[in-house]
Amino acid sequence: MEKLLEIKNLETSFYTHAGEVKAVRGVSFHLDKGEALGIVGESGSGKSITMMSLMRLLSDNGKIKKGELIFDGRDLAKLSEEEMQNIRGNEIGMIFQDPMTSLNPVLTIGDQLTEPLIKHRKMTKQQAFERAVKMMTLVGIPSPESRMKQYPHEFSGGMRQRVMIAMSLVCEPKLIIADEPTTALDVTIQAQILELMKDLKEKINASIILITHDLGVVADVCNRINVMYGGMIVETGSTKDIFYNPKHPYTWGLLKSIPNPNEEERERLIPIDGQPPDLIKPPVGCPFAPRCEYAMKICMTENLPVFEVGENHKAACWLNHQDAPKVEPPVGRRNL
Amino acid sequence: MDKNKALIEIKNLKKYFPIKKGLLKKTVANVKAVDDVSFTINKGETLGLVGESGCGKTTTGRTIIKLYQPTSGQIIYGGKDIAKLSEKEMAPYRRKMQMIFQDPYASLDARMTVGDIIGEAIDIHKLMTGKERTERIQYLLDRVGLNSEHANRYPHEFSGGQRQRIGIARALAVQPEFIVCDEPISALDVSIQAQVINMLEDLQNDMGLTYLFVAHDLSMVKHISNRIGVMYLGKMVELCESNELYKKPLHPYTQALLSAIPVPDPEQAAARQRIVLEGEIPSPIDPPPGCRFKGRCRYAKPICSQQEPVFKDLGGGHFVACHLY
C-alpha cells in the first residue's frame, strides 16, 4: 500500500483571553491511497481542528505548534499560502462541517462550482458549466440548471450540504476530507452520497477521511477508524476491531450510547458520565481517566503510552499493559 | 400523564414562500414548503417528524410556533387558534413555545458571551434577576454538559456540538411548554446525544413538556418519539405510533426511508439491502399533480397521477396517504 498522507505528532493550539486552548495534542496517523478512514469521537476532541490544520485553514488565533503534514511527498506545514491554494479544492477536496459559512453568500451556486474547474482544470466556461450540472445531478439536486443561478440562502440546509459535497468532488481530488458530510441529510440521500463517494474512491483511487458522529455511516464506508478524545487519538484499528473488539473504555462508552434498535419499551440511554476535559488545563496522563470507571492510579500520574493490541490496532490505555487487571469489556455491540 | 389530550391541533396548514421577479417584485411562483397538512400533537408527548431534506420539516415547526406567518390553516394551541393572532396577542404564547435550532453556527449571536445568550431569554421574559439568574444560568450549563466557566466565553470558542448545547440551554431558560427541536442532536457525538436525549426525556417527565422532534437519525427518532410523522414534499404521508411505523411501514416512501437507516455494525452494513429510490426528485415550486411520490414509487398506478391520495386513518391512529390502501 502506498501512503498518501502521514501526519506526525501534530500539536495545534488557540490563543484566547482565557488561555492557550490545546485543541490537538500530539496526533499521528497515516492514510493509504484508496483507503477510507473514519474519525469519530467526543465533540470538541479536535477532529475538525486536526483537518483544518492539515488544510492550513485555522483562524487567526490558531497555530500549528509542532508536527509534520506529509501529503503526497510534501510537508504541507511548510508550504506558502499560494502553494496551499493550489492544493485546496484541487488535490484535496474538503466538505466542511458548516455549509453556510463555507459557501460564499454573494456568489451564485453556479459560480462557486465552476470557479475551481476554470482555475485548476483549465476548462472553458461551457465545459465547467456542464460538469457542474452533472455534479449537482449526482448529489441529487433537482432542476440543476435553474438552481445554478440561485444563491446559498435560497437552499434548504440539506441542499446546501449537497452543494458543498458537489464542490468538493468537482475536481476529482486525491483526498476527500468530509467533516460531517451527511448530518443534515435524510438517510436515502445520505445513502446516495455515500455511494457516490465510494464510487469515486474506486474510480480514481481517491482516499477519504470521514469525520462523523454516525457510527452507522463509518461502519458502512470506512475500513479503518481513529477514535479521538481530548485532542488525542485514543484508539485506532480496522472497522471490525473497533466495533467488535474495542480496547479503550472511551470506545466502549461510545458503542454503549447507541440506542438499541430493537427496543419495544423506551430504554434509558447510557451516556458517558462526567465532563470533557478542559483543554486549557488538560489533565496529566490520560484525558479520559477522570470519567473512566476503570481508571487506576497510574492513569492520572504517568504519561500515556500507546499499546499495540493487535495488528494495526492500537489503544492508549493502561488496561492493555501486561500487569493491568483483566477487565471484561461491556461491549461489542449488544447484538453480538 | 394523559398523552391523548391534544395540546396543538394543526388543521390544513399551508406555508408558501413566494418567488418574486422583476422590478415590481411580482410573485411568479410559490415554493409550497408546507402544503395542507393536518395533525395533532398531544400534551406531554414527543412527536417525531422525518422526511427527505427540503420536504418542509423545519418550515412546519417554525410555522407552528409562528416564526413564520402561515399562508392559511389553523394552529389550535390549548383550544385557541393562534394562526391569525397579532404579534401583541401572541406575547403570552411566545414564552410557552421555544425552538432549538438546526444550525448551531448561525443561531448564536457571535458577539454575546454564552452567559448573556442564555440570560437574554430570561431577561426578555423578566423571569429572574441577580443571584437567582446567575444560578439558573449555571444550572442550565451544567444540565447540558458544559461547565460554569464557559459562561464567559464566546460561541466561536466552542465546537459544533458544544454550541448546540448552548442553544438547548437557551431554549430551556424560560421554562417552556412546547419545544420544536429541529435536529437538536445531529451535531453531537453519540455519547452526548444520549446525554441530551436523556435530559430532554427527564425534562419532559418533570415538567410535562411536549416536543416536536425533527431529525434524520431514525434510530434516535424511534427511541424518543411516541408517534412519528413522515413528510414528503410538503405533505404528511404517514403518521402513527413509533414502534408500529418501524414494524409495519405502509407508505412506499417510508419503506424506502427505513431500509436506508445506517446500521452501526460493519458486517450487517455490508450484508443489507436498501430500497434505492430511482427517478427525479420533484420540485416544491411546481409539485406534480396526484401523488407527489409517484415518479419514484415502485407501485405507482394510473390513479396516482390523477388523484391526490387522502390522508386517512386506517385504524388505531395509523394514518397514511397512499392509493394502495
Ligand SMILES: Nc1ncnc2c1ncn2[C@@H]1O[C@H](COP(=O)(O)OP(=O)(O)OP(=O)(O)O)[C@@H](O)[C@H]1O
Ligand atoms: N477559534 C477557536 N478558538 C478557541 N478554541 C477553539 C477554536 N476553534 C476550536 N476551538 C476548540 O478546539 C477544540 C477542538 O475543536 P474541534 O472543532 O476540532 O472539535 P470536533 O472534534 O470537531 O467537535 P465536533 O464533533 O463538536 O465538531 C474544542 O474544544 C474547541 O472549543
Ligand SMILES: Nc1ncnc2c1ncn2[C@@H]1O[C@H](COP(=O)(O)OP(=O)(O)OP(=O)(O)O)[C@@H](O)[C@H]1O
Ligand atoms: N426562507 C425561505 N425562503 C424561500 N424558500 C424557503 C425558505 N425556507 C425554506 N424554503 C424552501 O422550502 C422548502 C422546505 O424547506 P425546509 O427548510 O422546511 O426543509 P426541511 O424539511 O427542514 O429540510 P432539511 O432536512 O434539509 O432541513 C425547500 O424547498 C426550501 O428551499
Ligand SMILES: [Mg+2]
Ligand atoms: Mg467538528
Ligand SMILES: [Mg+2]
Ligand atoms: Mg430543516
